[in-house]
Structures are given as structure tokens and as C-alpha cells.
Amino acid sequence: MSARVQTWLWIVQRASALVLAVVVAIHLATMVYVIHGGLSAGQILARTRGSVAWLVVYGSFVTAAAVHAPIGLRPVLSEWSPLPPRAIDATALIFALLLAVLGWRAVLGLYV
Amino acid sequence: MGTADTLDVAIWRGAREGEYVTYSVPARANQTVLDVVTYVQRHLEPTLAYRFACRVGVCGSCAMSVNGVPRWTCRTHIDKVAKDRRLRVGPLRNLPVIKDLTTDMRPFFRKWQRAQGYFRAGQGRRDGFARVRPDSEARRQADAGIECINCAVCYAACDVVAWNQDYLGPAALNRAWTLINDCRDGAANERLRAVAGDAGCHACHSHQSCVEYCPMELNPTAAIAGLKRAVLKRTLKGAL
Numbered sequence: 001m002s003a004r005v006q007t008w009l010w011i012v013q014r015a016s017a018l019v020l021a022v023v024v025a026i027h028l029a030t031m032v033y034v035i036h037g038g039l040s041a042g043q044i045l046a047r048t049r050g051s052v053a054w055l056v057v058y059g060s061f062v063t064a065a066a067v068h069a070p071i072g073l074r075p076v077l078s079e080w081s082p083l084p085p086r087a088i089d090a091t092a093l094i095f096a097l098l099l100a101v102l103g104w105r106a107v108l109g110l111y112v
Numbered sequence: 113m114g115t116a117d118t119l120d121v122a123i124w125r126g127a128r129e130g131e132y133v134t135y136s137v138p139a140r141a142n143q144t145v146l147d148v149v150t151y152v153q154r155h156l157e158p159t160l161a162y163r164f165a166c167r168v169g170v171c172g173s174c175a176m177s178v179n180g181v182p183r184w185t186c187r188t189h190i191d192k193v194a195k196d197r198r199l200r201v202g203p204l205r206n207l208p209v210i211k212d213l214t215t216d217m218r219p220f221f222r223k224w225q226r227a228q229g230y231f232r233a234g235q236g237r238r239d240g241f242a243r244v245r246p247d248s249e250a251r252r253q254a255d256a257g258i259e260c261i262n263c264a265v266c267y268a269a270c271d272v273v274a275w276n277q278d279y280l281g282p283a284a285l286n287r288a289w290t291l292i293n294d295c296r297d298g299a300a301n302e303r304l305r306a307v308a309g310d311a312g313c314h315a316c317h318s319h320q321s322c323v324e325y326c327p328m329e330l331n332p333t334a335a336i337a338g339l340k341r342a343v344l345k346r347t348l349k350g351a352l
Binding site: 001002003004006007008010011074075078079080 | 272275276305308309310311312314315340343344347348352
């Protein structure tokens with residue numbers, strides 16, 4: 001992987017962190033509200049189904065997380081595991097796909 | 113523990129394989145770690161290998177690991193590091209050991225070259241003098257890192273260097289940053305390309321061990337952060 005691509009990964013990771021800072025705050029505030037309000041699963045789904053706003057919030061959450069975390073996993077594996085660079089990039093890519101698929105499955109579960 | 117008049121000094125003997133050997137050295141007022149090592153070499157162990165030159169904190173030759181911490185030994189007083197009259201002196205970390213306290217500095221200086229830590233003139237002799245205002249931001253940034261003495265203390269202190277053999281390290285990146293801020297230099301883009309990526313400034317975790325141990329009290333972490341900003345700006349403009 002070229003230094004140019006590595007630089008772009010770094011930039012994208014910082015950009016995704018900016019998105020996460022906002023959506024994680026919304027997520028935590030929502031969780032506190034839901035628990036204090038004592039909403040049931042049904043009441044939550046009634047609010048999220050068909051709501052484009054919640055789709056955007058949680059869609060950008062899982063997309064940003066699927067981008068952010070695997071980029072951070074690369075240096076962890078490179079510094080702490082004996083894996084060669086290609087295996088590390090492959091692992092990070094698989095991890096990214098896993099987060100994206102599982103995350104979007106959950107988001108669509110709330111929306112549809 | 114040494115007596116009131118002596119110090120117990122454990123010194124690394126060997127290369128990659130070896131052991132610490134303890135010597136008893138007279139305790140004196142105003143003694144530096146380098147004085148102690150020199151005493152051992154002159155009076156107790158003539159085959160002891162170590163490196164020094166100026167003895168006054170200018171040349172950057174005498175850095176060693178003292179009680180597990182990288183230090184310039186010529187300016188490190190025993191009173192400061194051996195309160196219980198014990199001392200453990202080894203070679204710098206993260207560099208191959210040639211013999212005893214002498215490390216092979218070539219990887220350190222090769223990385224200095226790889227980071228393009230050398231001036232490349234952007235103008236010729238027919239151009240006018242560059243006007244550098246002493247209070248300009250670029251000049252102040254260059255000033256902040258220019259006093260590096262290449263002692264490799266930061267390189268030995270850096271955990272990222274220990275984990276990532278390709279990482280350029282704090283000193284080379286600090287030097288690159290001073291040159292990025294030198295308006296007379298004409299190779300900023302090439303240099304930023306050389307220091308970007310997983311082996312360069314983007315590998316830094318900002319642990320700041322370099323800041324903690326730099327004997328000149330420089331801040332390579334801030335220089336590396338500056339490089340990250342410069343690489344970001346020029347990458348977004350499409351210049352890199």
C-alpha cells in the first residue's frame with residue numbers, strides 16, 4: 001500500500017471520527033431518554049420505522065464506525081501481531097465489511 | 113548498595129547477547145554518569161566500549177540508557193539518578209548494539225536521510241537574499257526544533273520505533289518539520305511525501321516519550337503534529 005493511500009486512510013479516519021463524535025452523542029442521549037422514559041421495544045420501533053431522520057443518524061453511525069474502526073485496527077495489528085502487512089490489510093477489510101453488513105442490518109431493522 | 117564512598121554500577125557487557133557486570137566506583141561530588149563510565153574504563157575494565165566526544169552536551173555522542181531511561185550521560189549528574197548509590201548503564205534501546213555501551217547509529221541516520229532531513233535550496237545564487245522575519249510563525253516553528261543534537265535519546269525512548277521497524281522516529285520527523293518551515297528550502301512537497309504514511313508522521317501515537325526525555329527539551333510530538341497538518345492541507349489541495 002502506497003504512502004499516499006495510507007495518508008488518505010488517515011484523513012478518512014479523522015473525518016469519520018468527526019461524524020462519530022456527533023452521532024455517538026445523539027445515540028447516548030437517546031439511550032438515556034429511552035431508559036428514563038421506559039419505552040418498550042414496540043414504542044421505539046413505532047418511532048423509528050419510516051423515519052428518515054433516524055435512518056440518517058444510525059446509517060451514518062454504522063457507516064462511520066465501519067470505516068473508522070478497521071483503519072485503527074491496522075496499526076494495532078501491525079504493532080502487536082506477527083501478521084504481514086497484506087494479511088493485516090485483508091483482516092481490516094473483512095472487519096470493515098462485517099461491521100457494515102451487521103450494522104446496516106440493524107439499521108434497516110429499525111427503519112423497515 | 114554502595115557504601116557512603118562508593119557506587120555500585122552495573123554496566124552492560126557484550127553485544128546483542130551479554131550481561132550486566134557490576135563495578136564498584138568511588139563516589140565523588142559533582143560526578144556525571146559519563147565520569148563514572150570513564151572511571152570504569154580507565155581503572156577497572158580497559159576493554160569497556162563506549163562513545164563520547166565533547167563532554168558538554170553539544171555533540172550528542174554519549175547517550176546511554178541510565179536506570180532504564182535514555183539520557184545524555186555527560187550532563188546527567190549522579191546525584192539526580194543514583195540516590196541509593198546504584199546505577200545501571202546500558203546501550204540505547206531500539207538500535208543494534210556493537211559492543212557494550214556502543215550502538216550502531218546507522219539505522220537512525222539512514223532514517224534521517226529517508227525523511228529528507230537535509231536542506232535543498234529552492235533558489236540559486238543569482239536570486240536575492242531570503243527575508244526571514246524572526247517573529248514570523250514559520251521561523252518560530254523552525255526555531256522550536258532546530259537545536260536537535262542527533263543524540264537519538266528520543267529514538268530510544270519511542271515505543272512506536274520499538275514496534276514498527278520502518279518508523280522514521282521523532283528526530284528525523286522533527287528535522288523534516290524545521291525544513292518545511294524554512295522558506296529558503298525548495299523541496300517541501302517531496303519531503304512531505306517522504307514523511308507521510310504508516311512509516312512516517314501518521315504512525316505517531318503522541319505518547320510524547322520523545323518530549324519527556326529530549327535533553328534539549330524539544331517537542332518532536334508537536335513537530336510531528338505539524339507535519340500531519342501540512343500533509344493534510346497539501347493532500348486536500350491535490351499537491352501531494
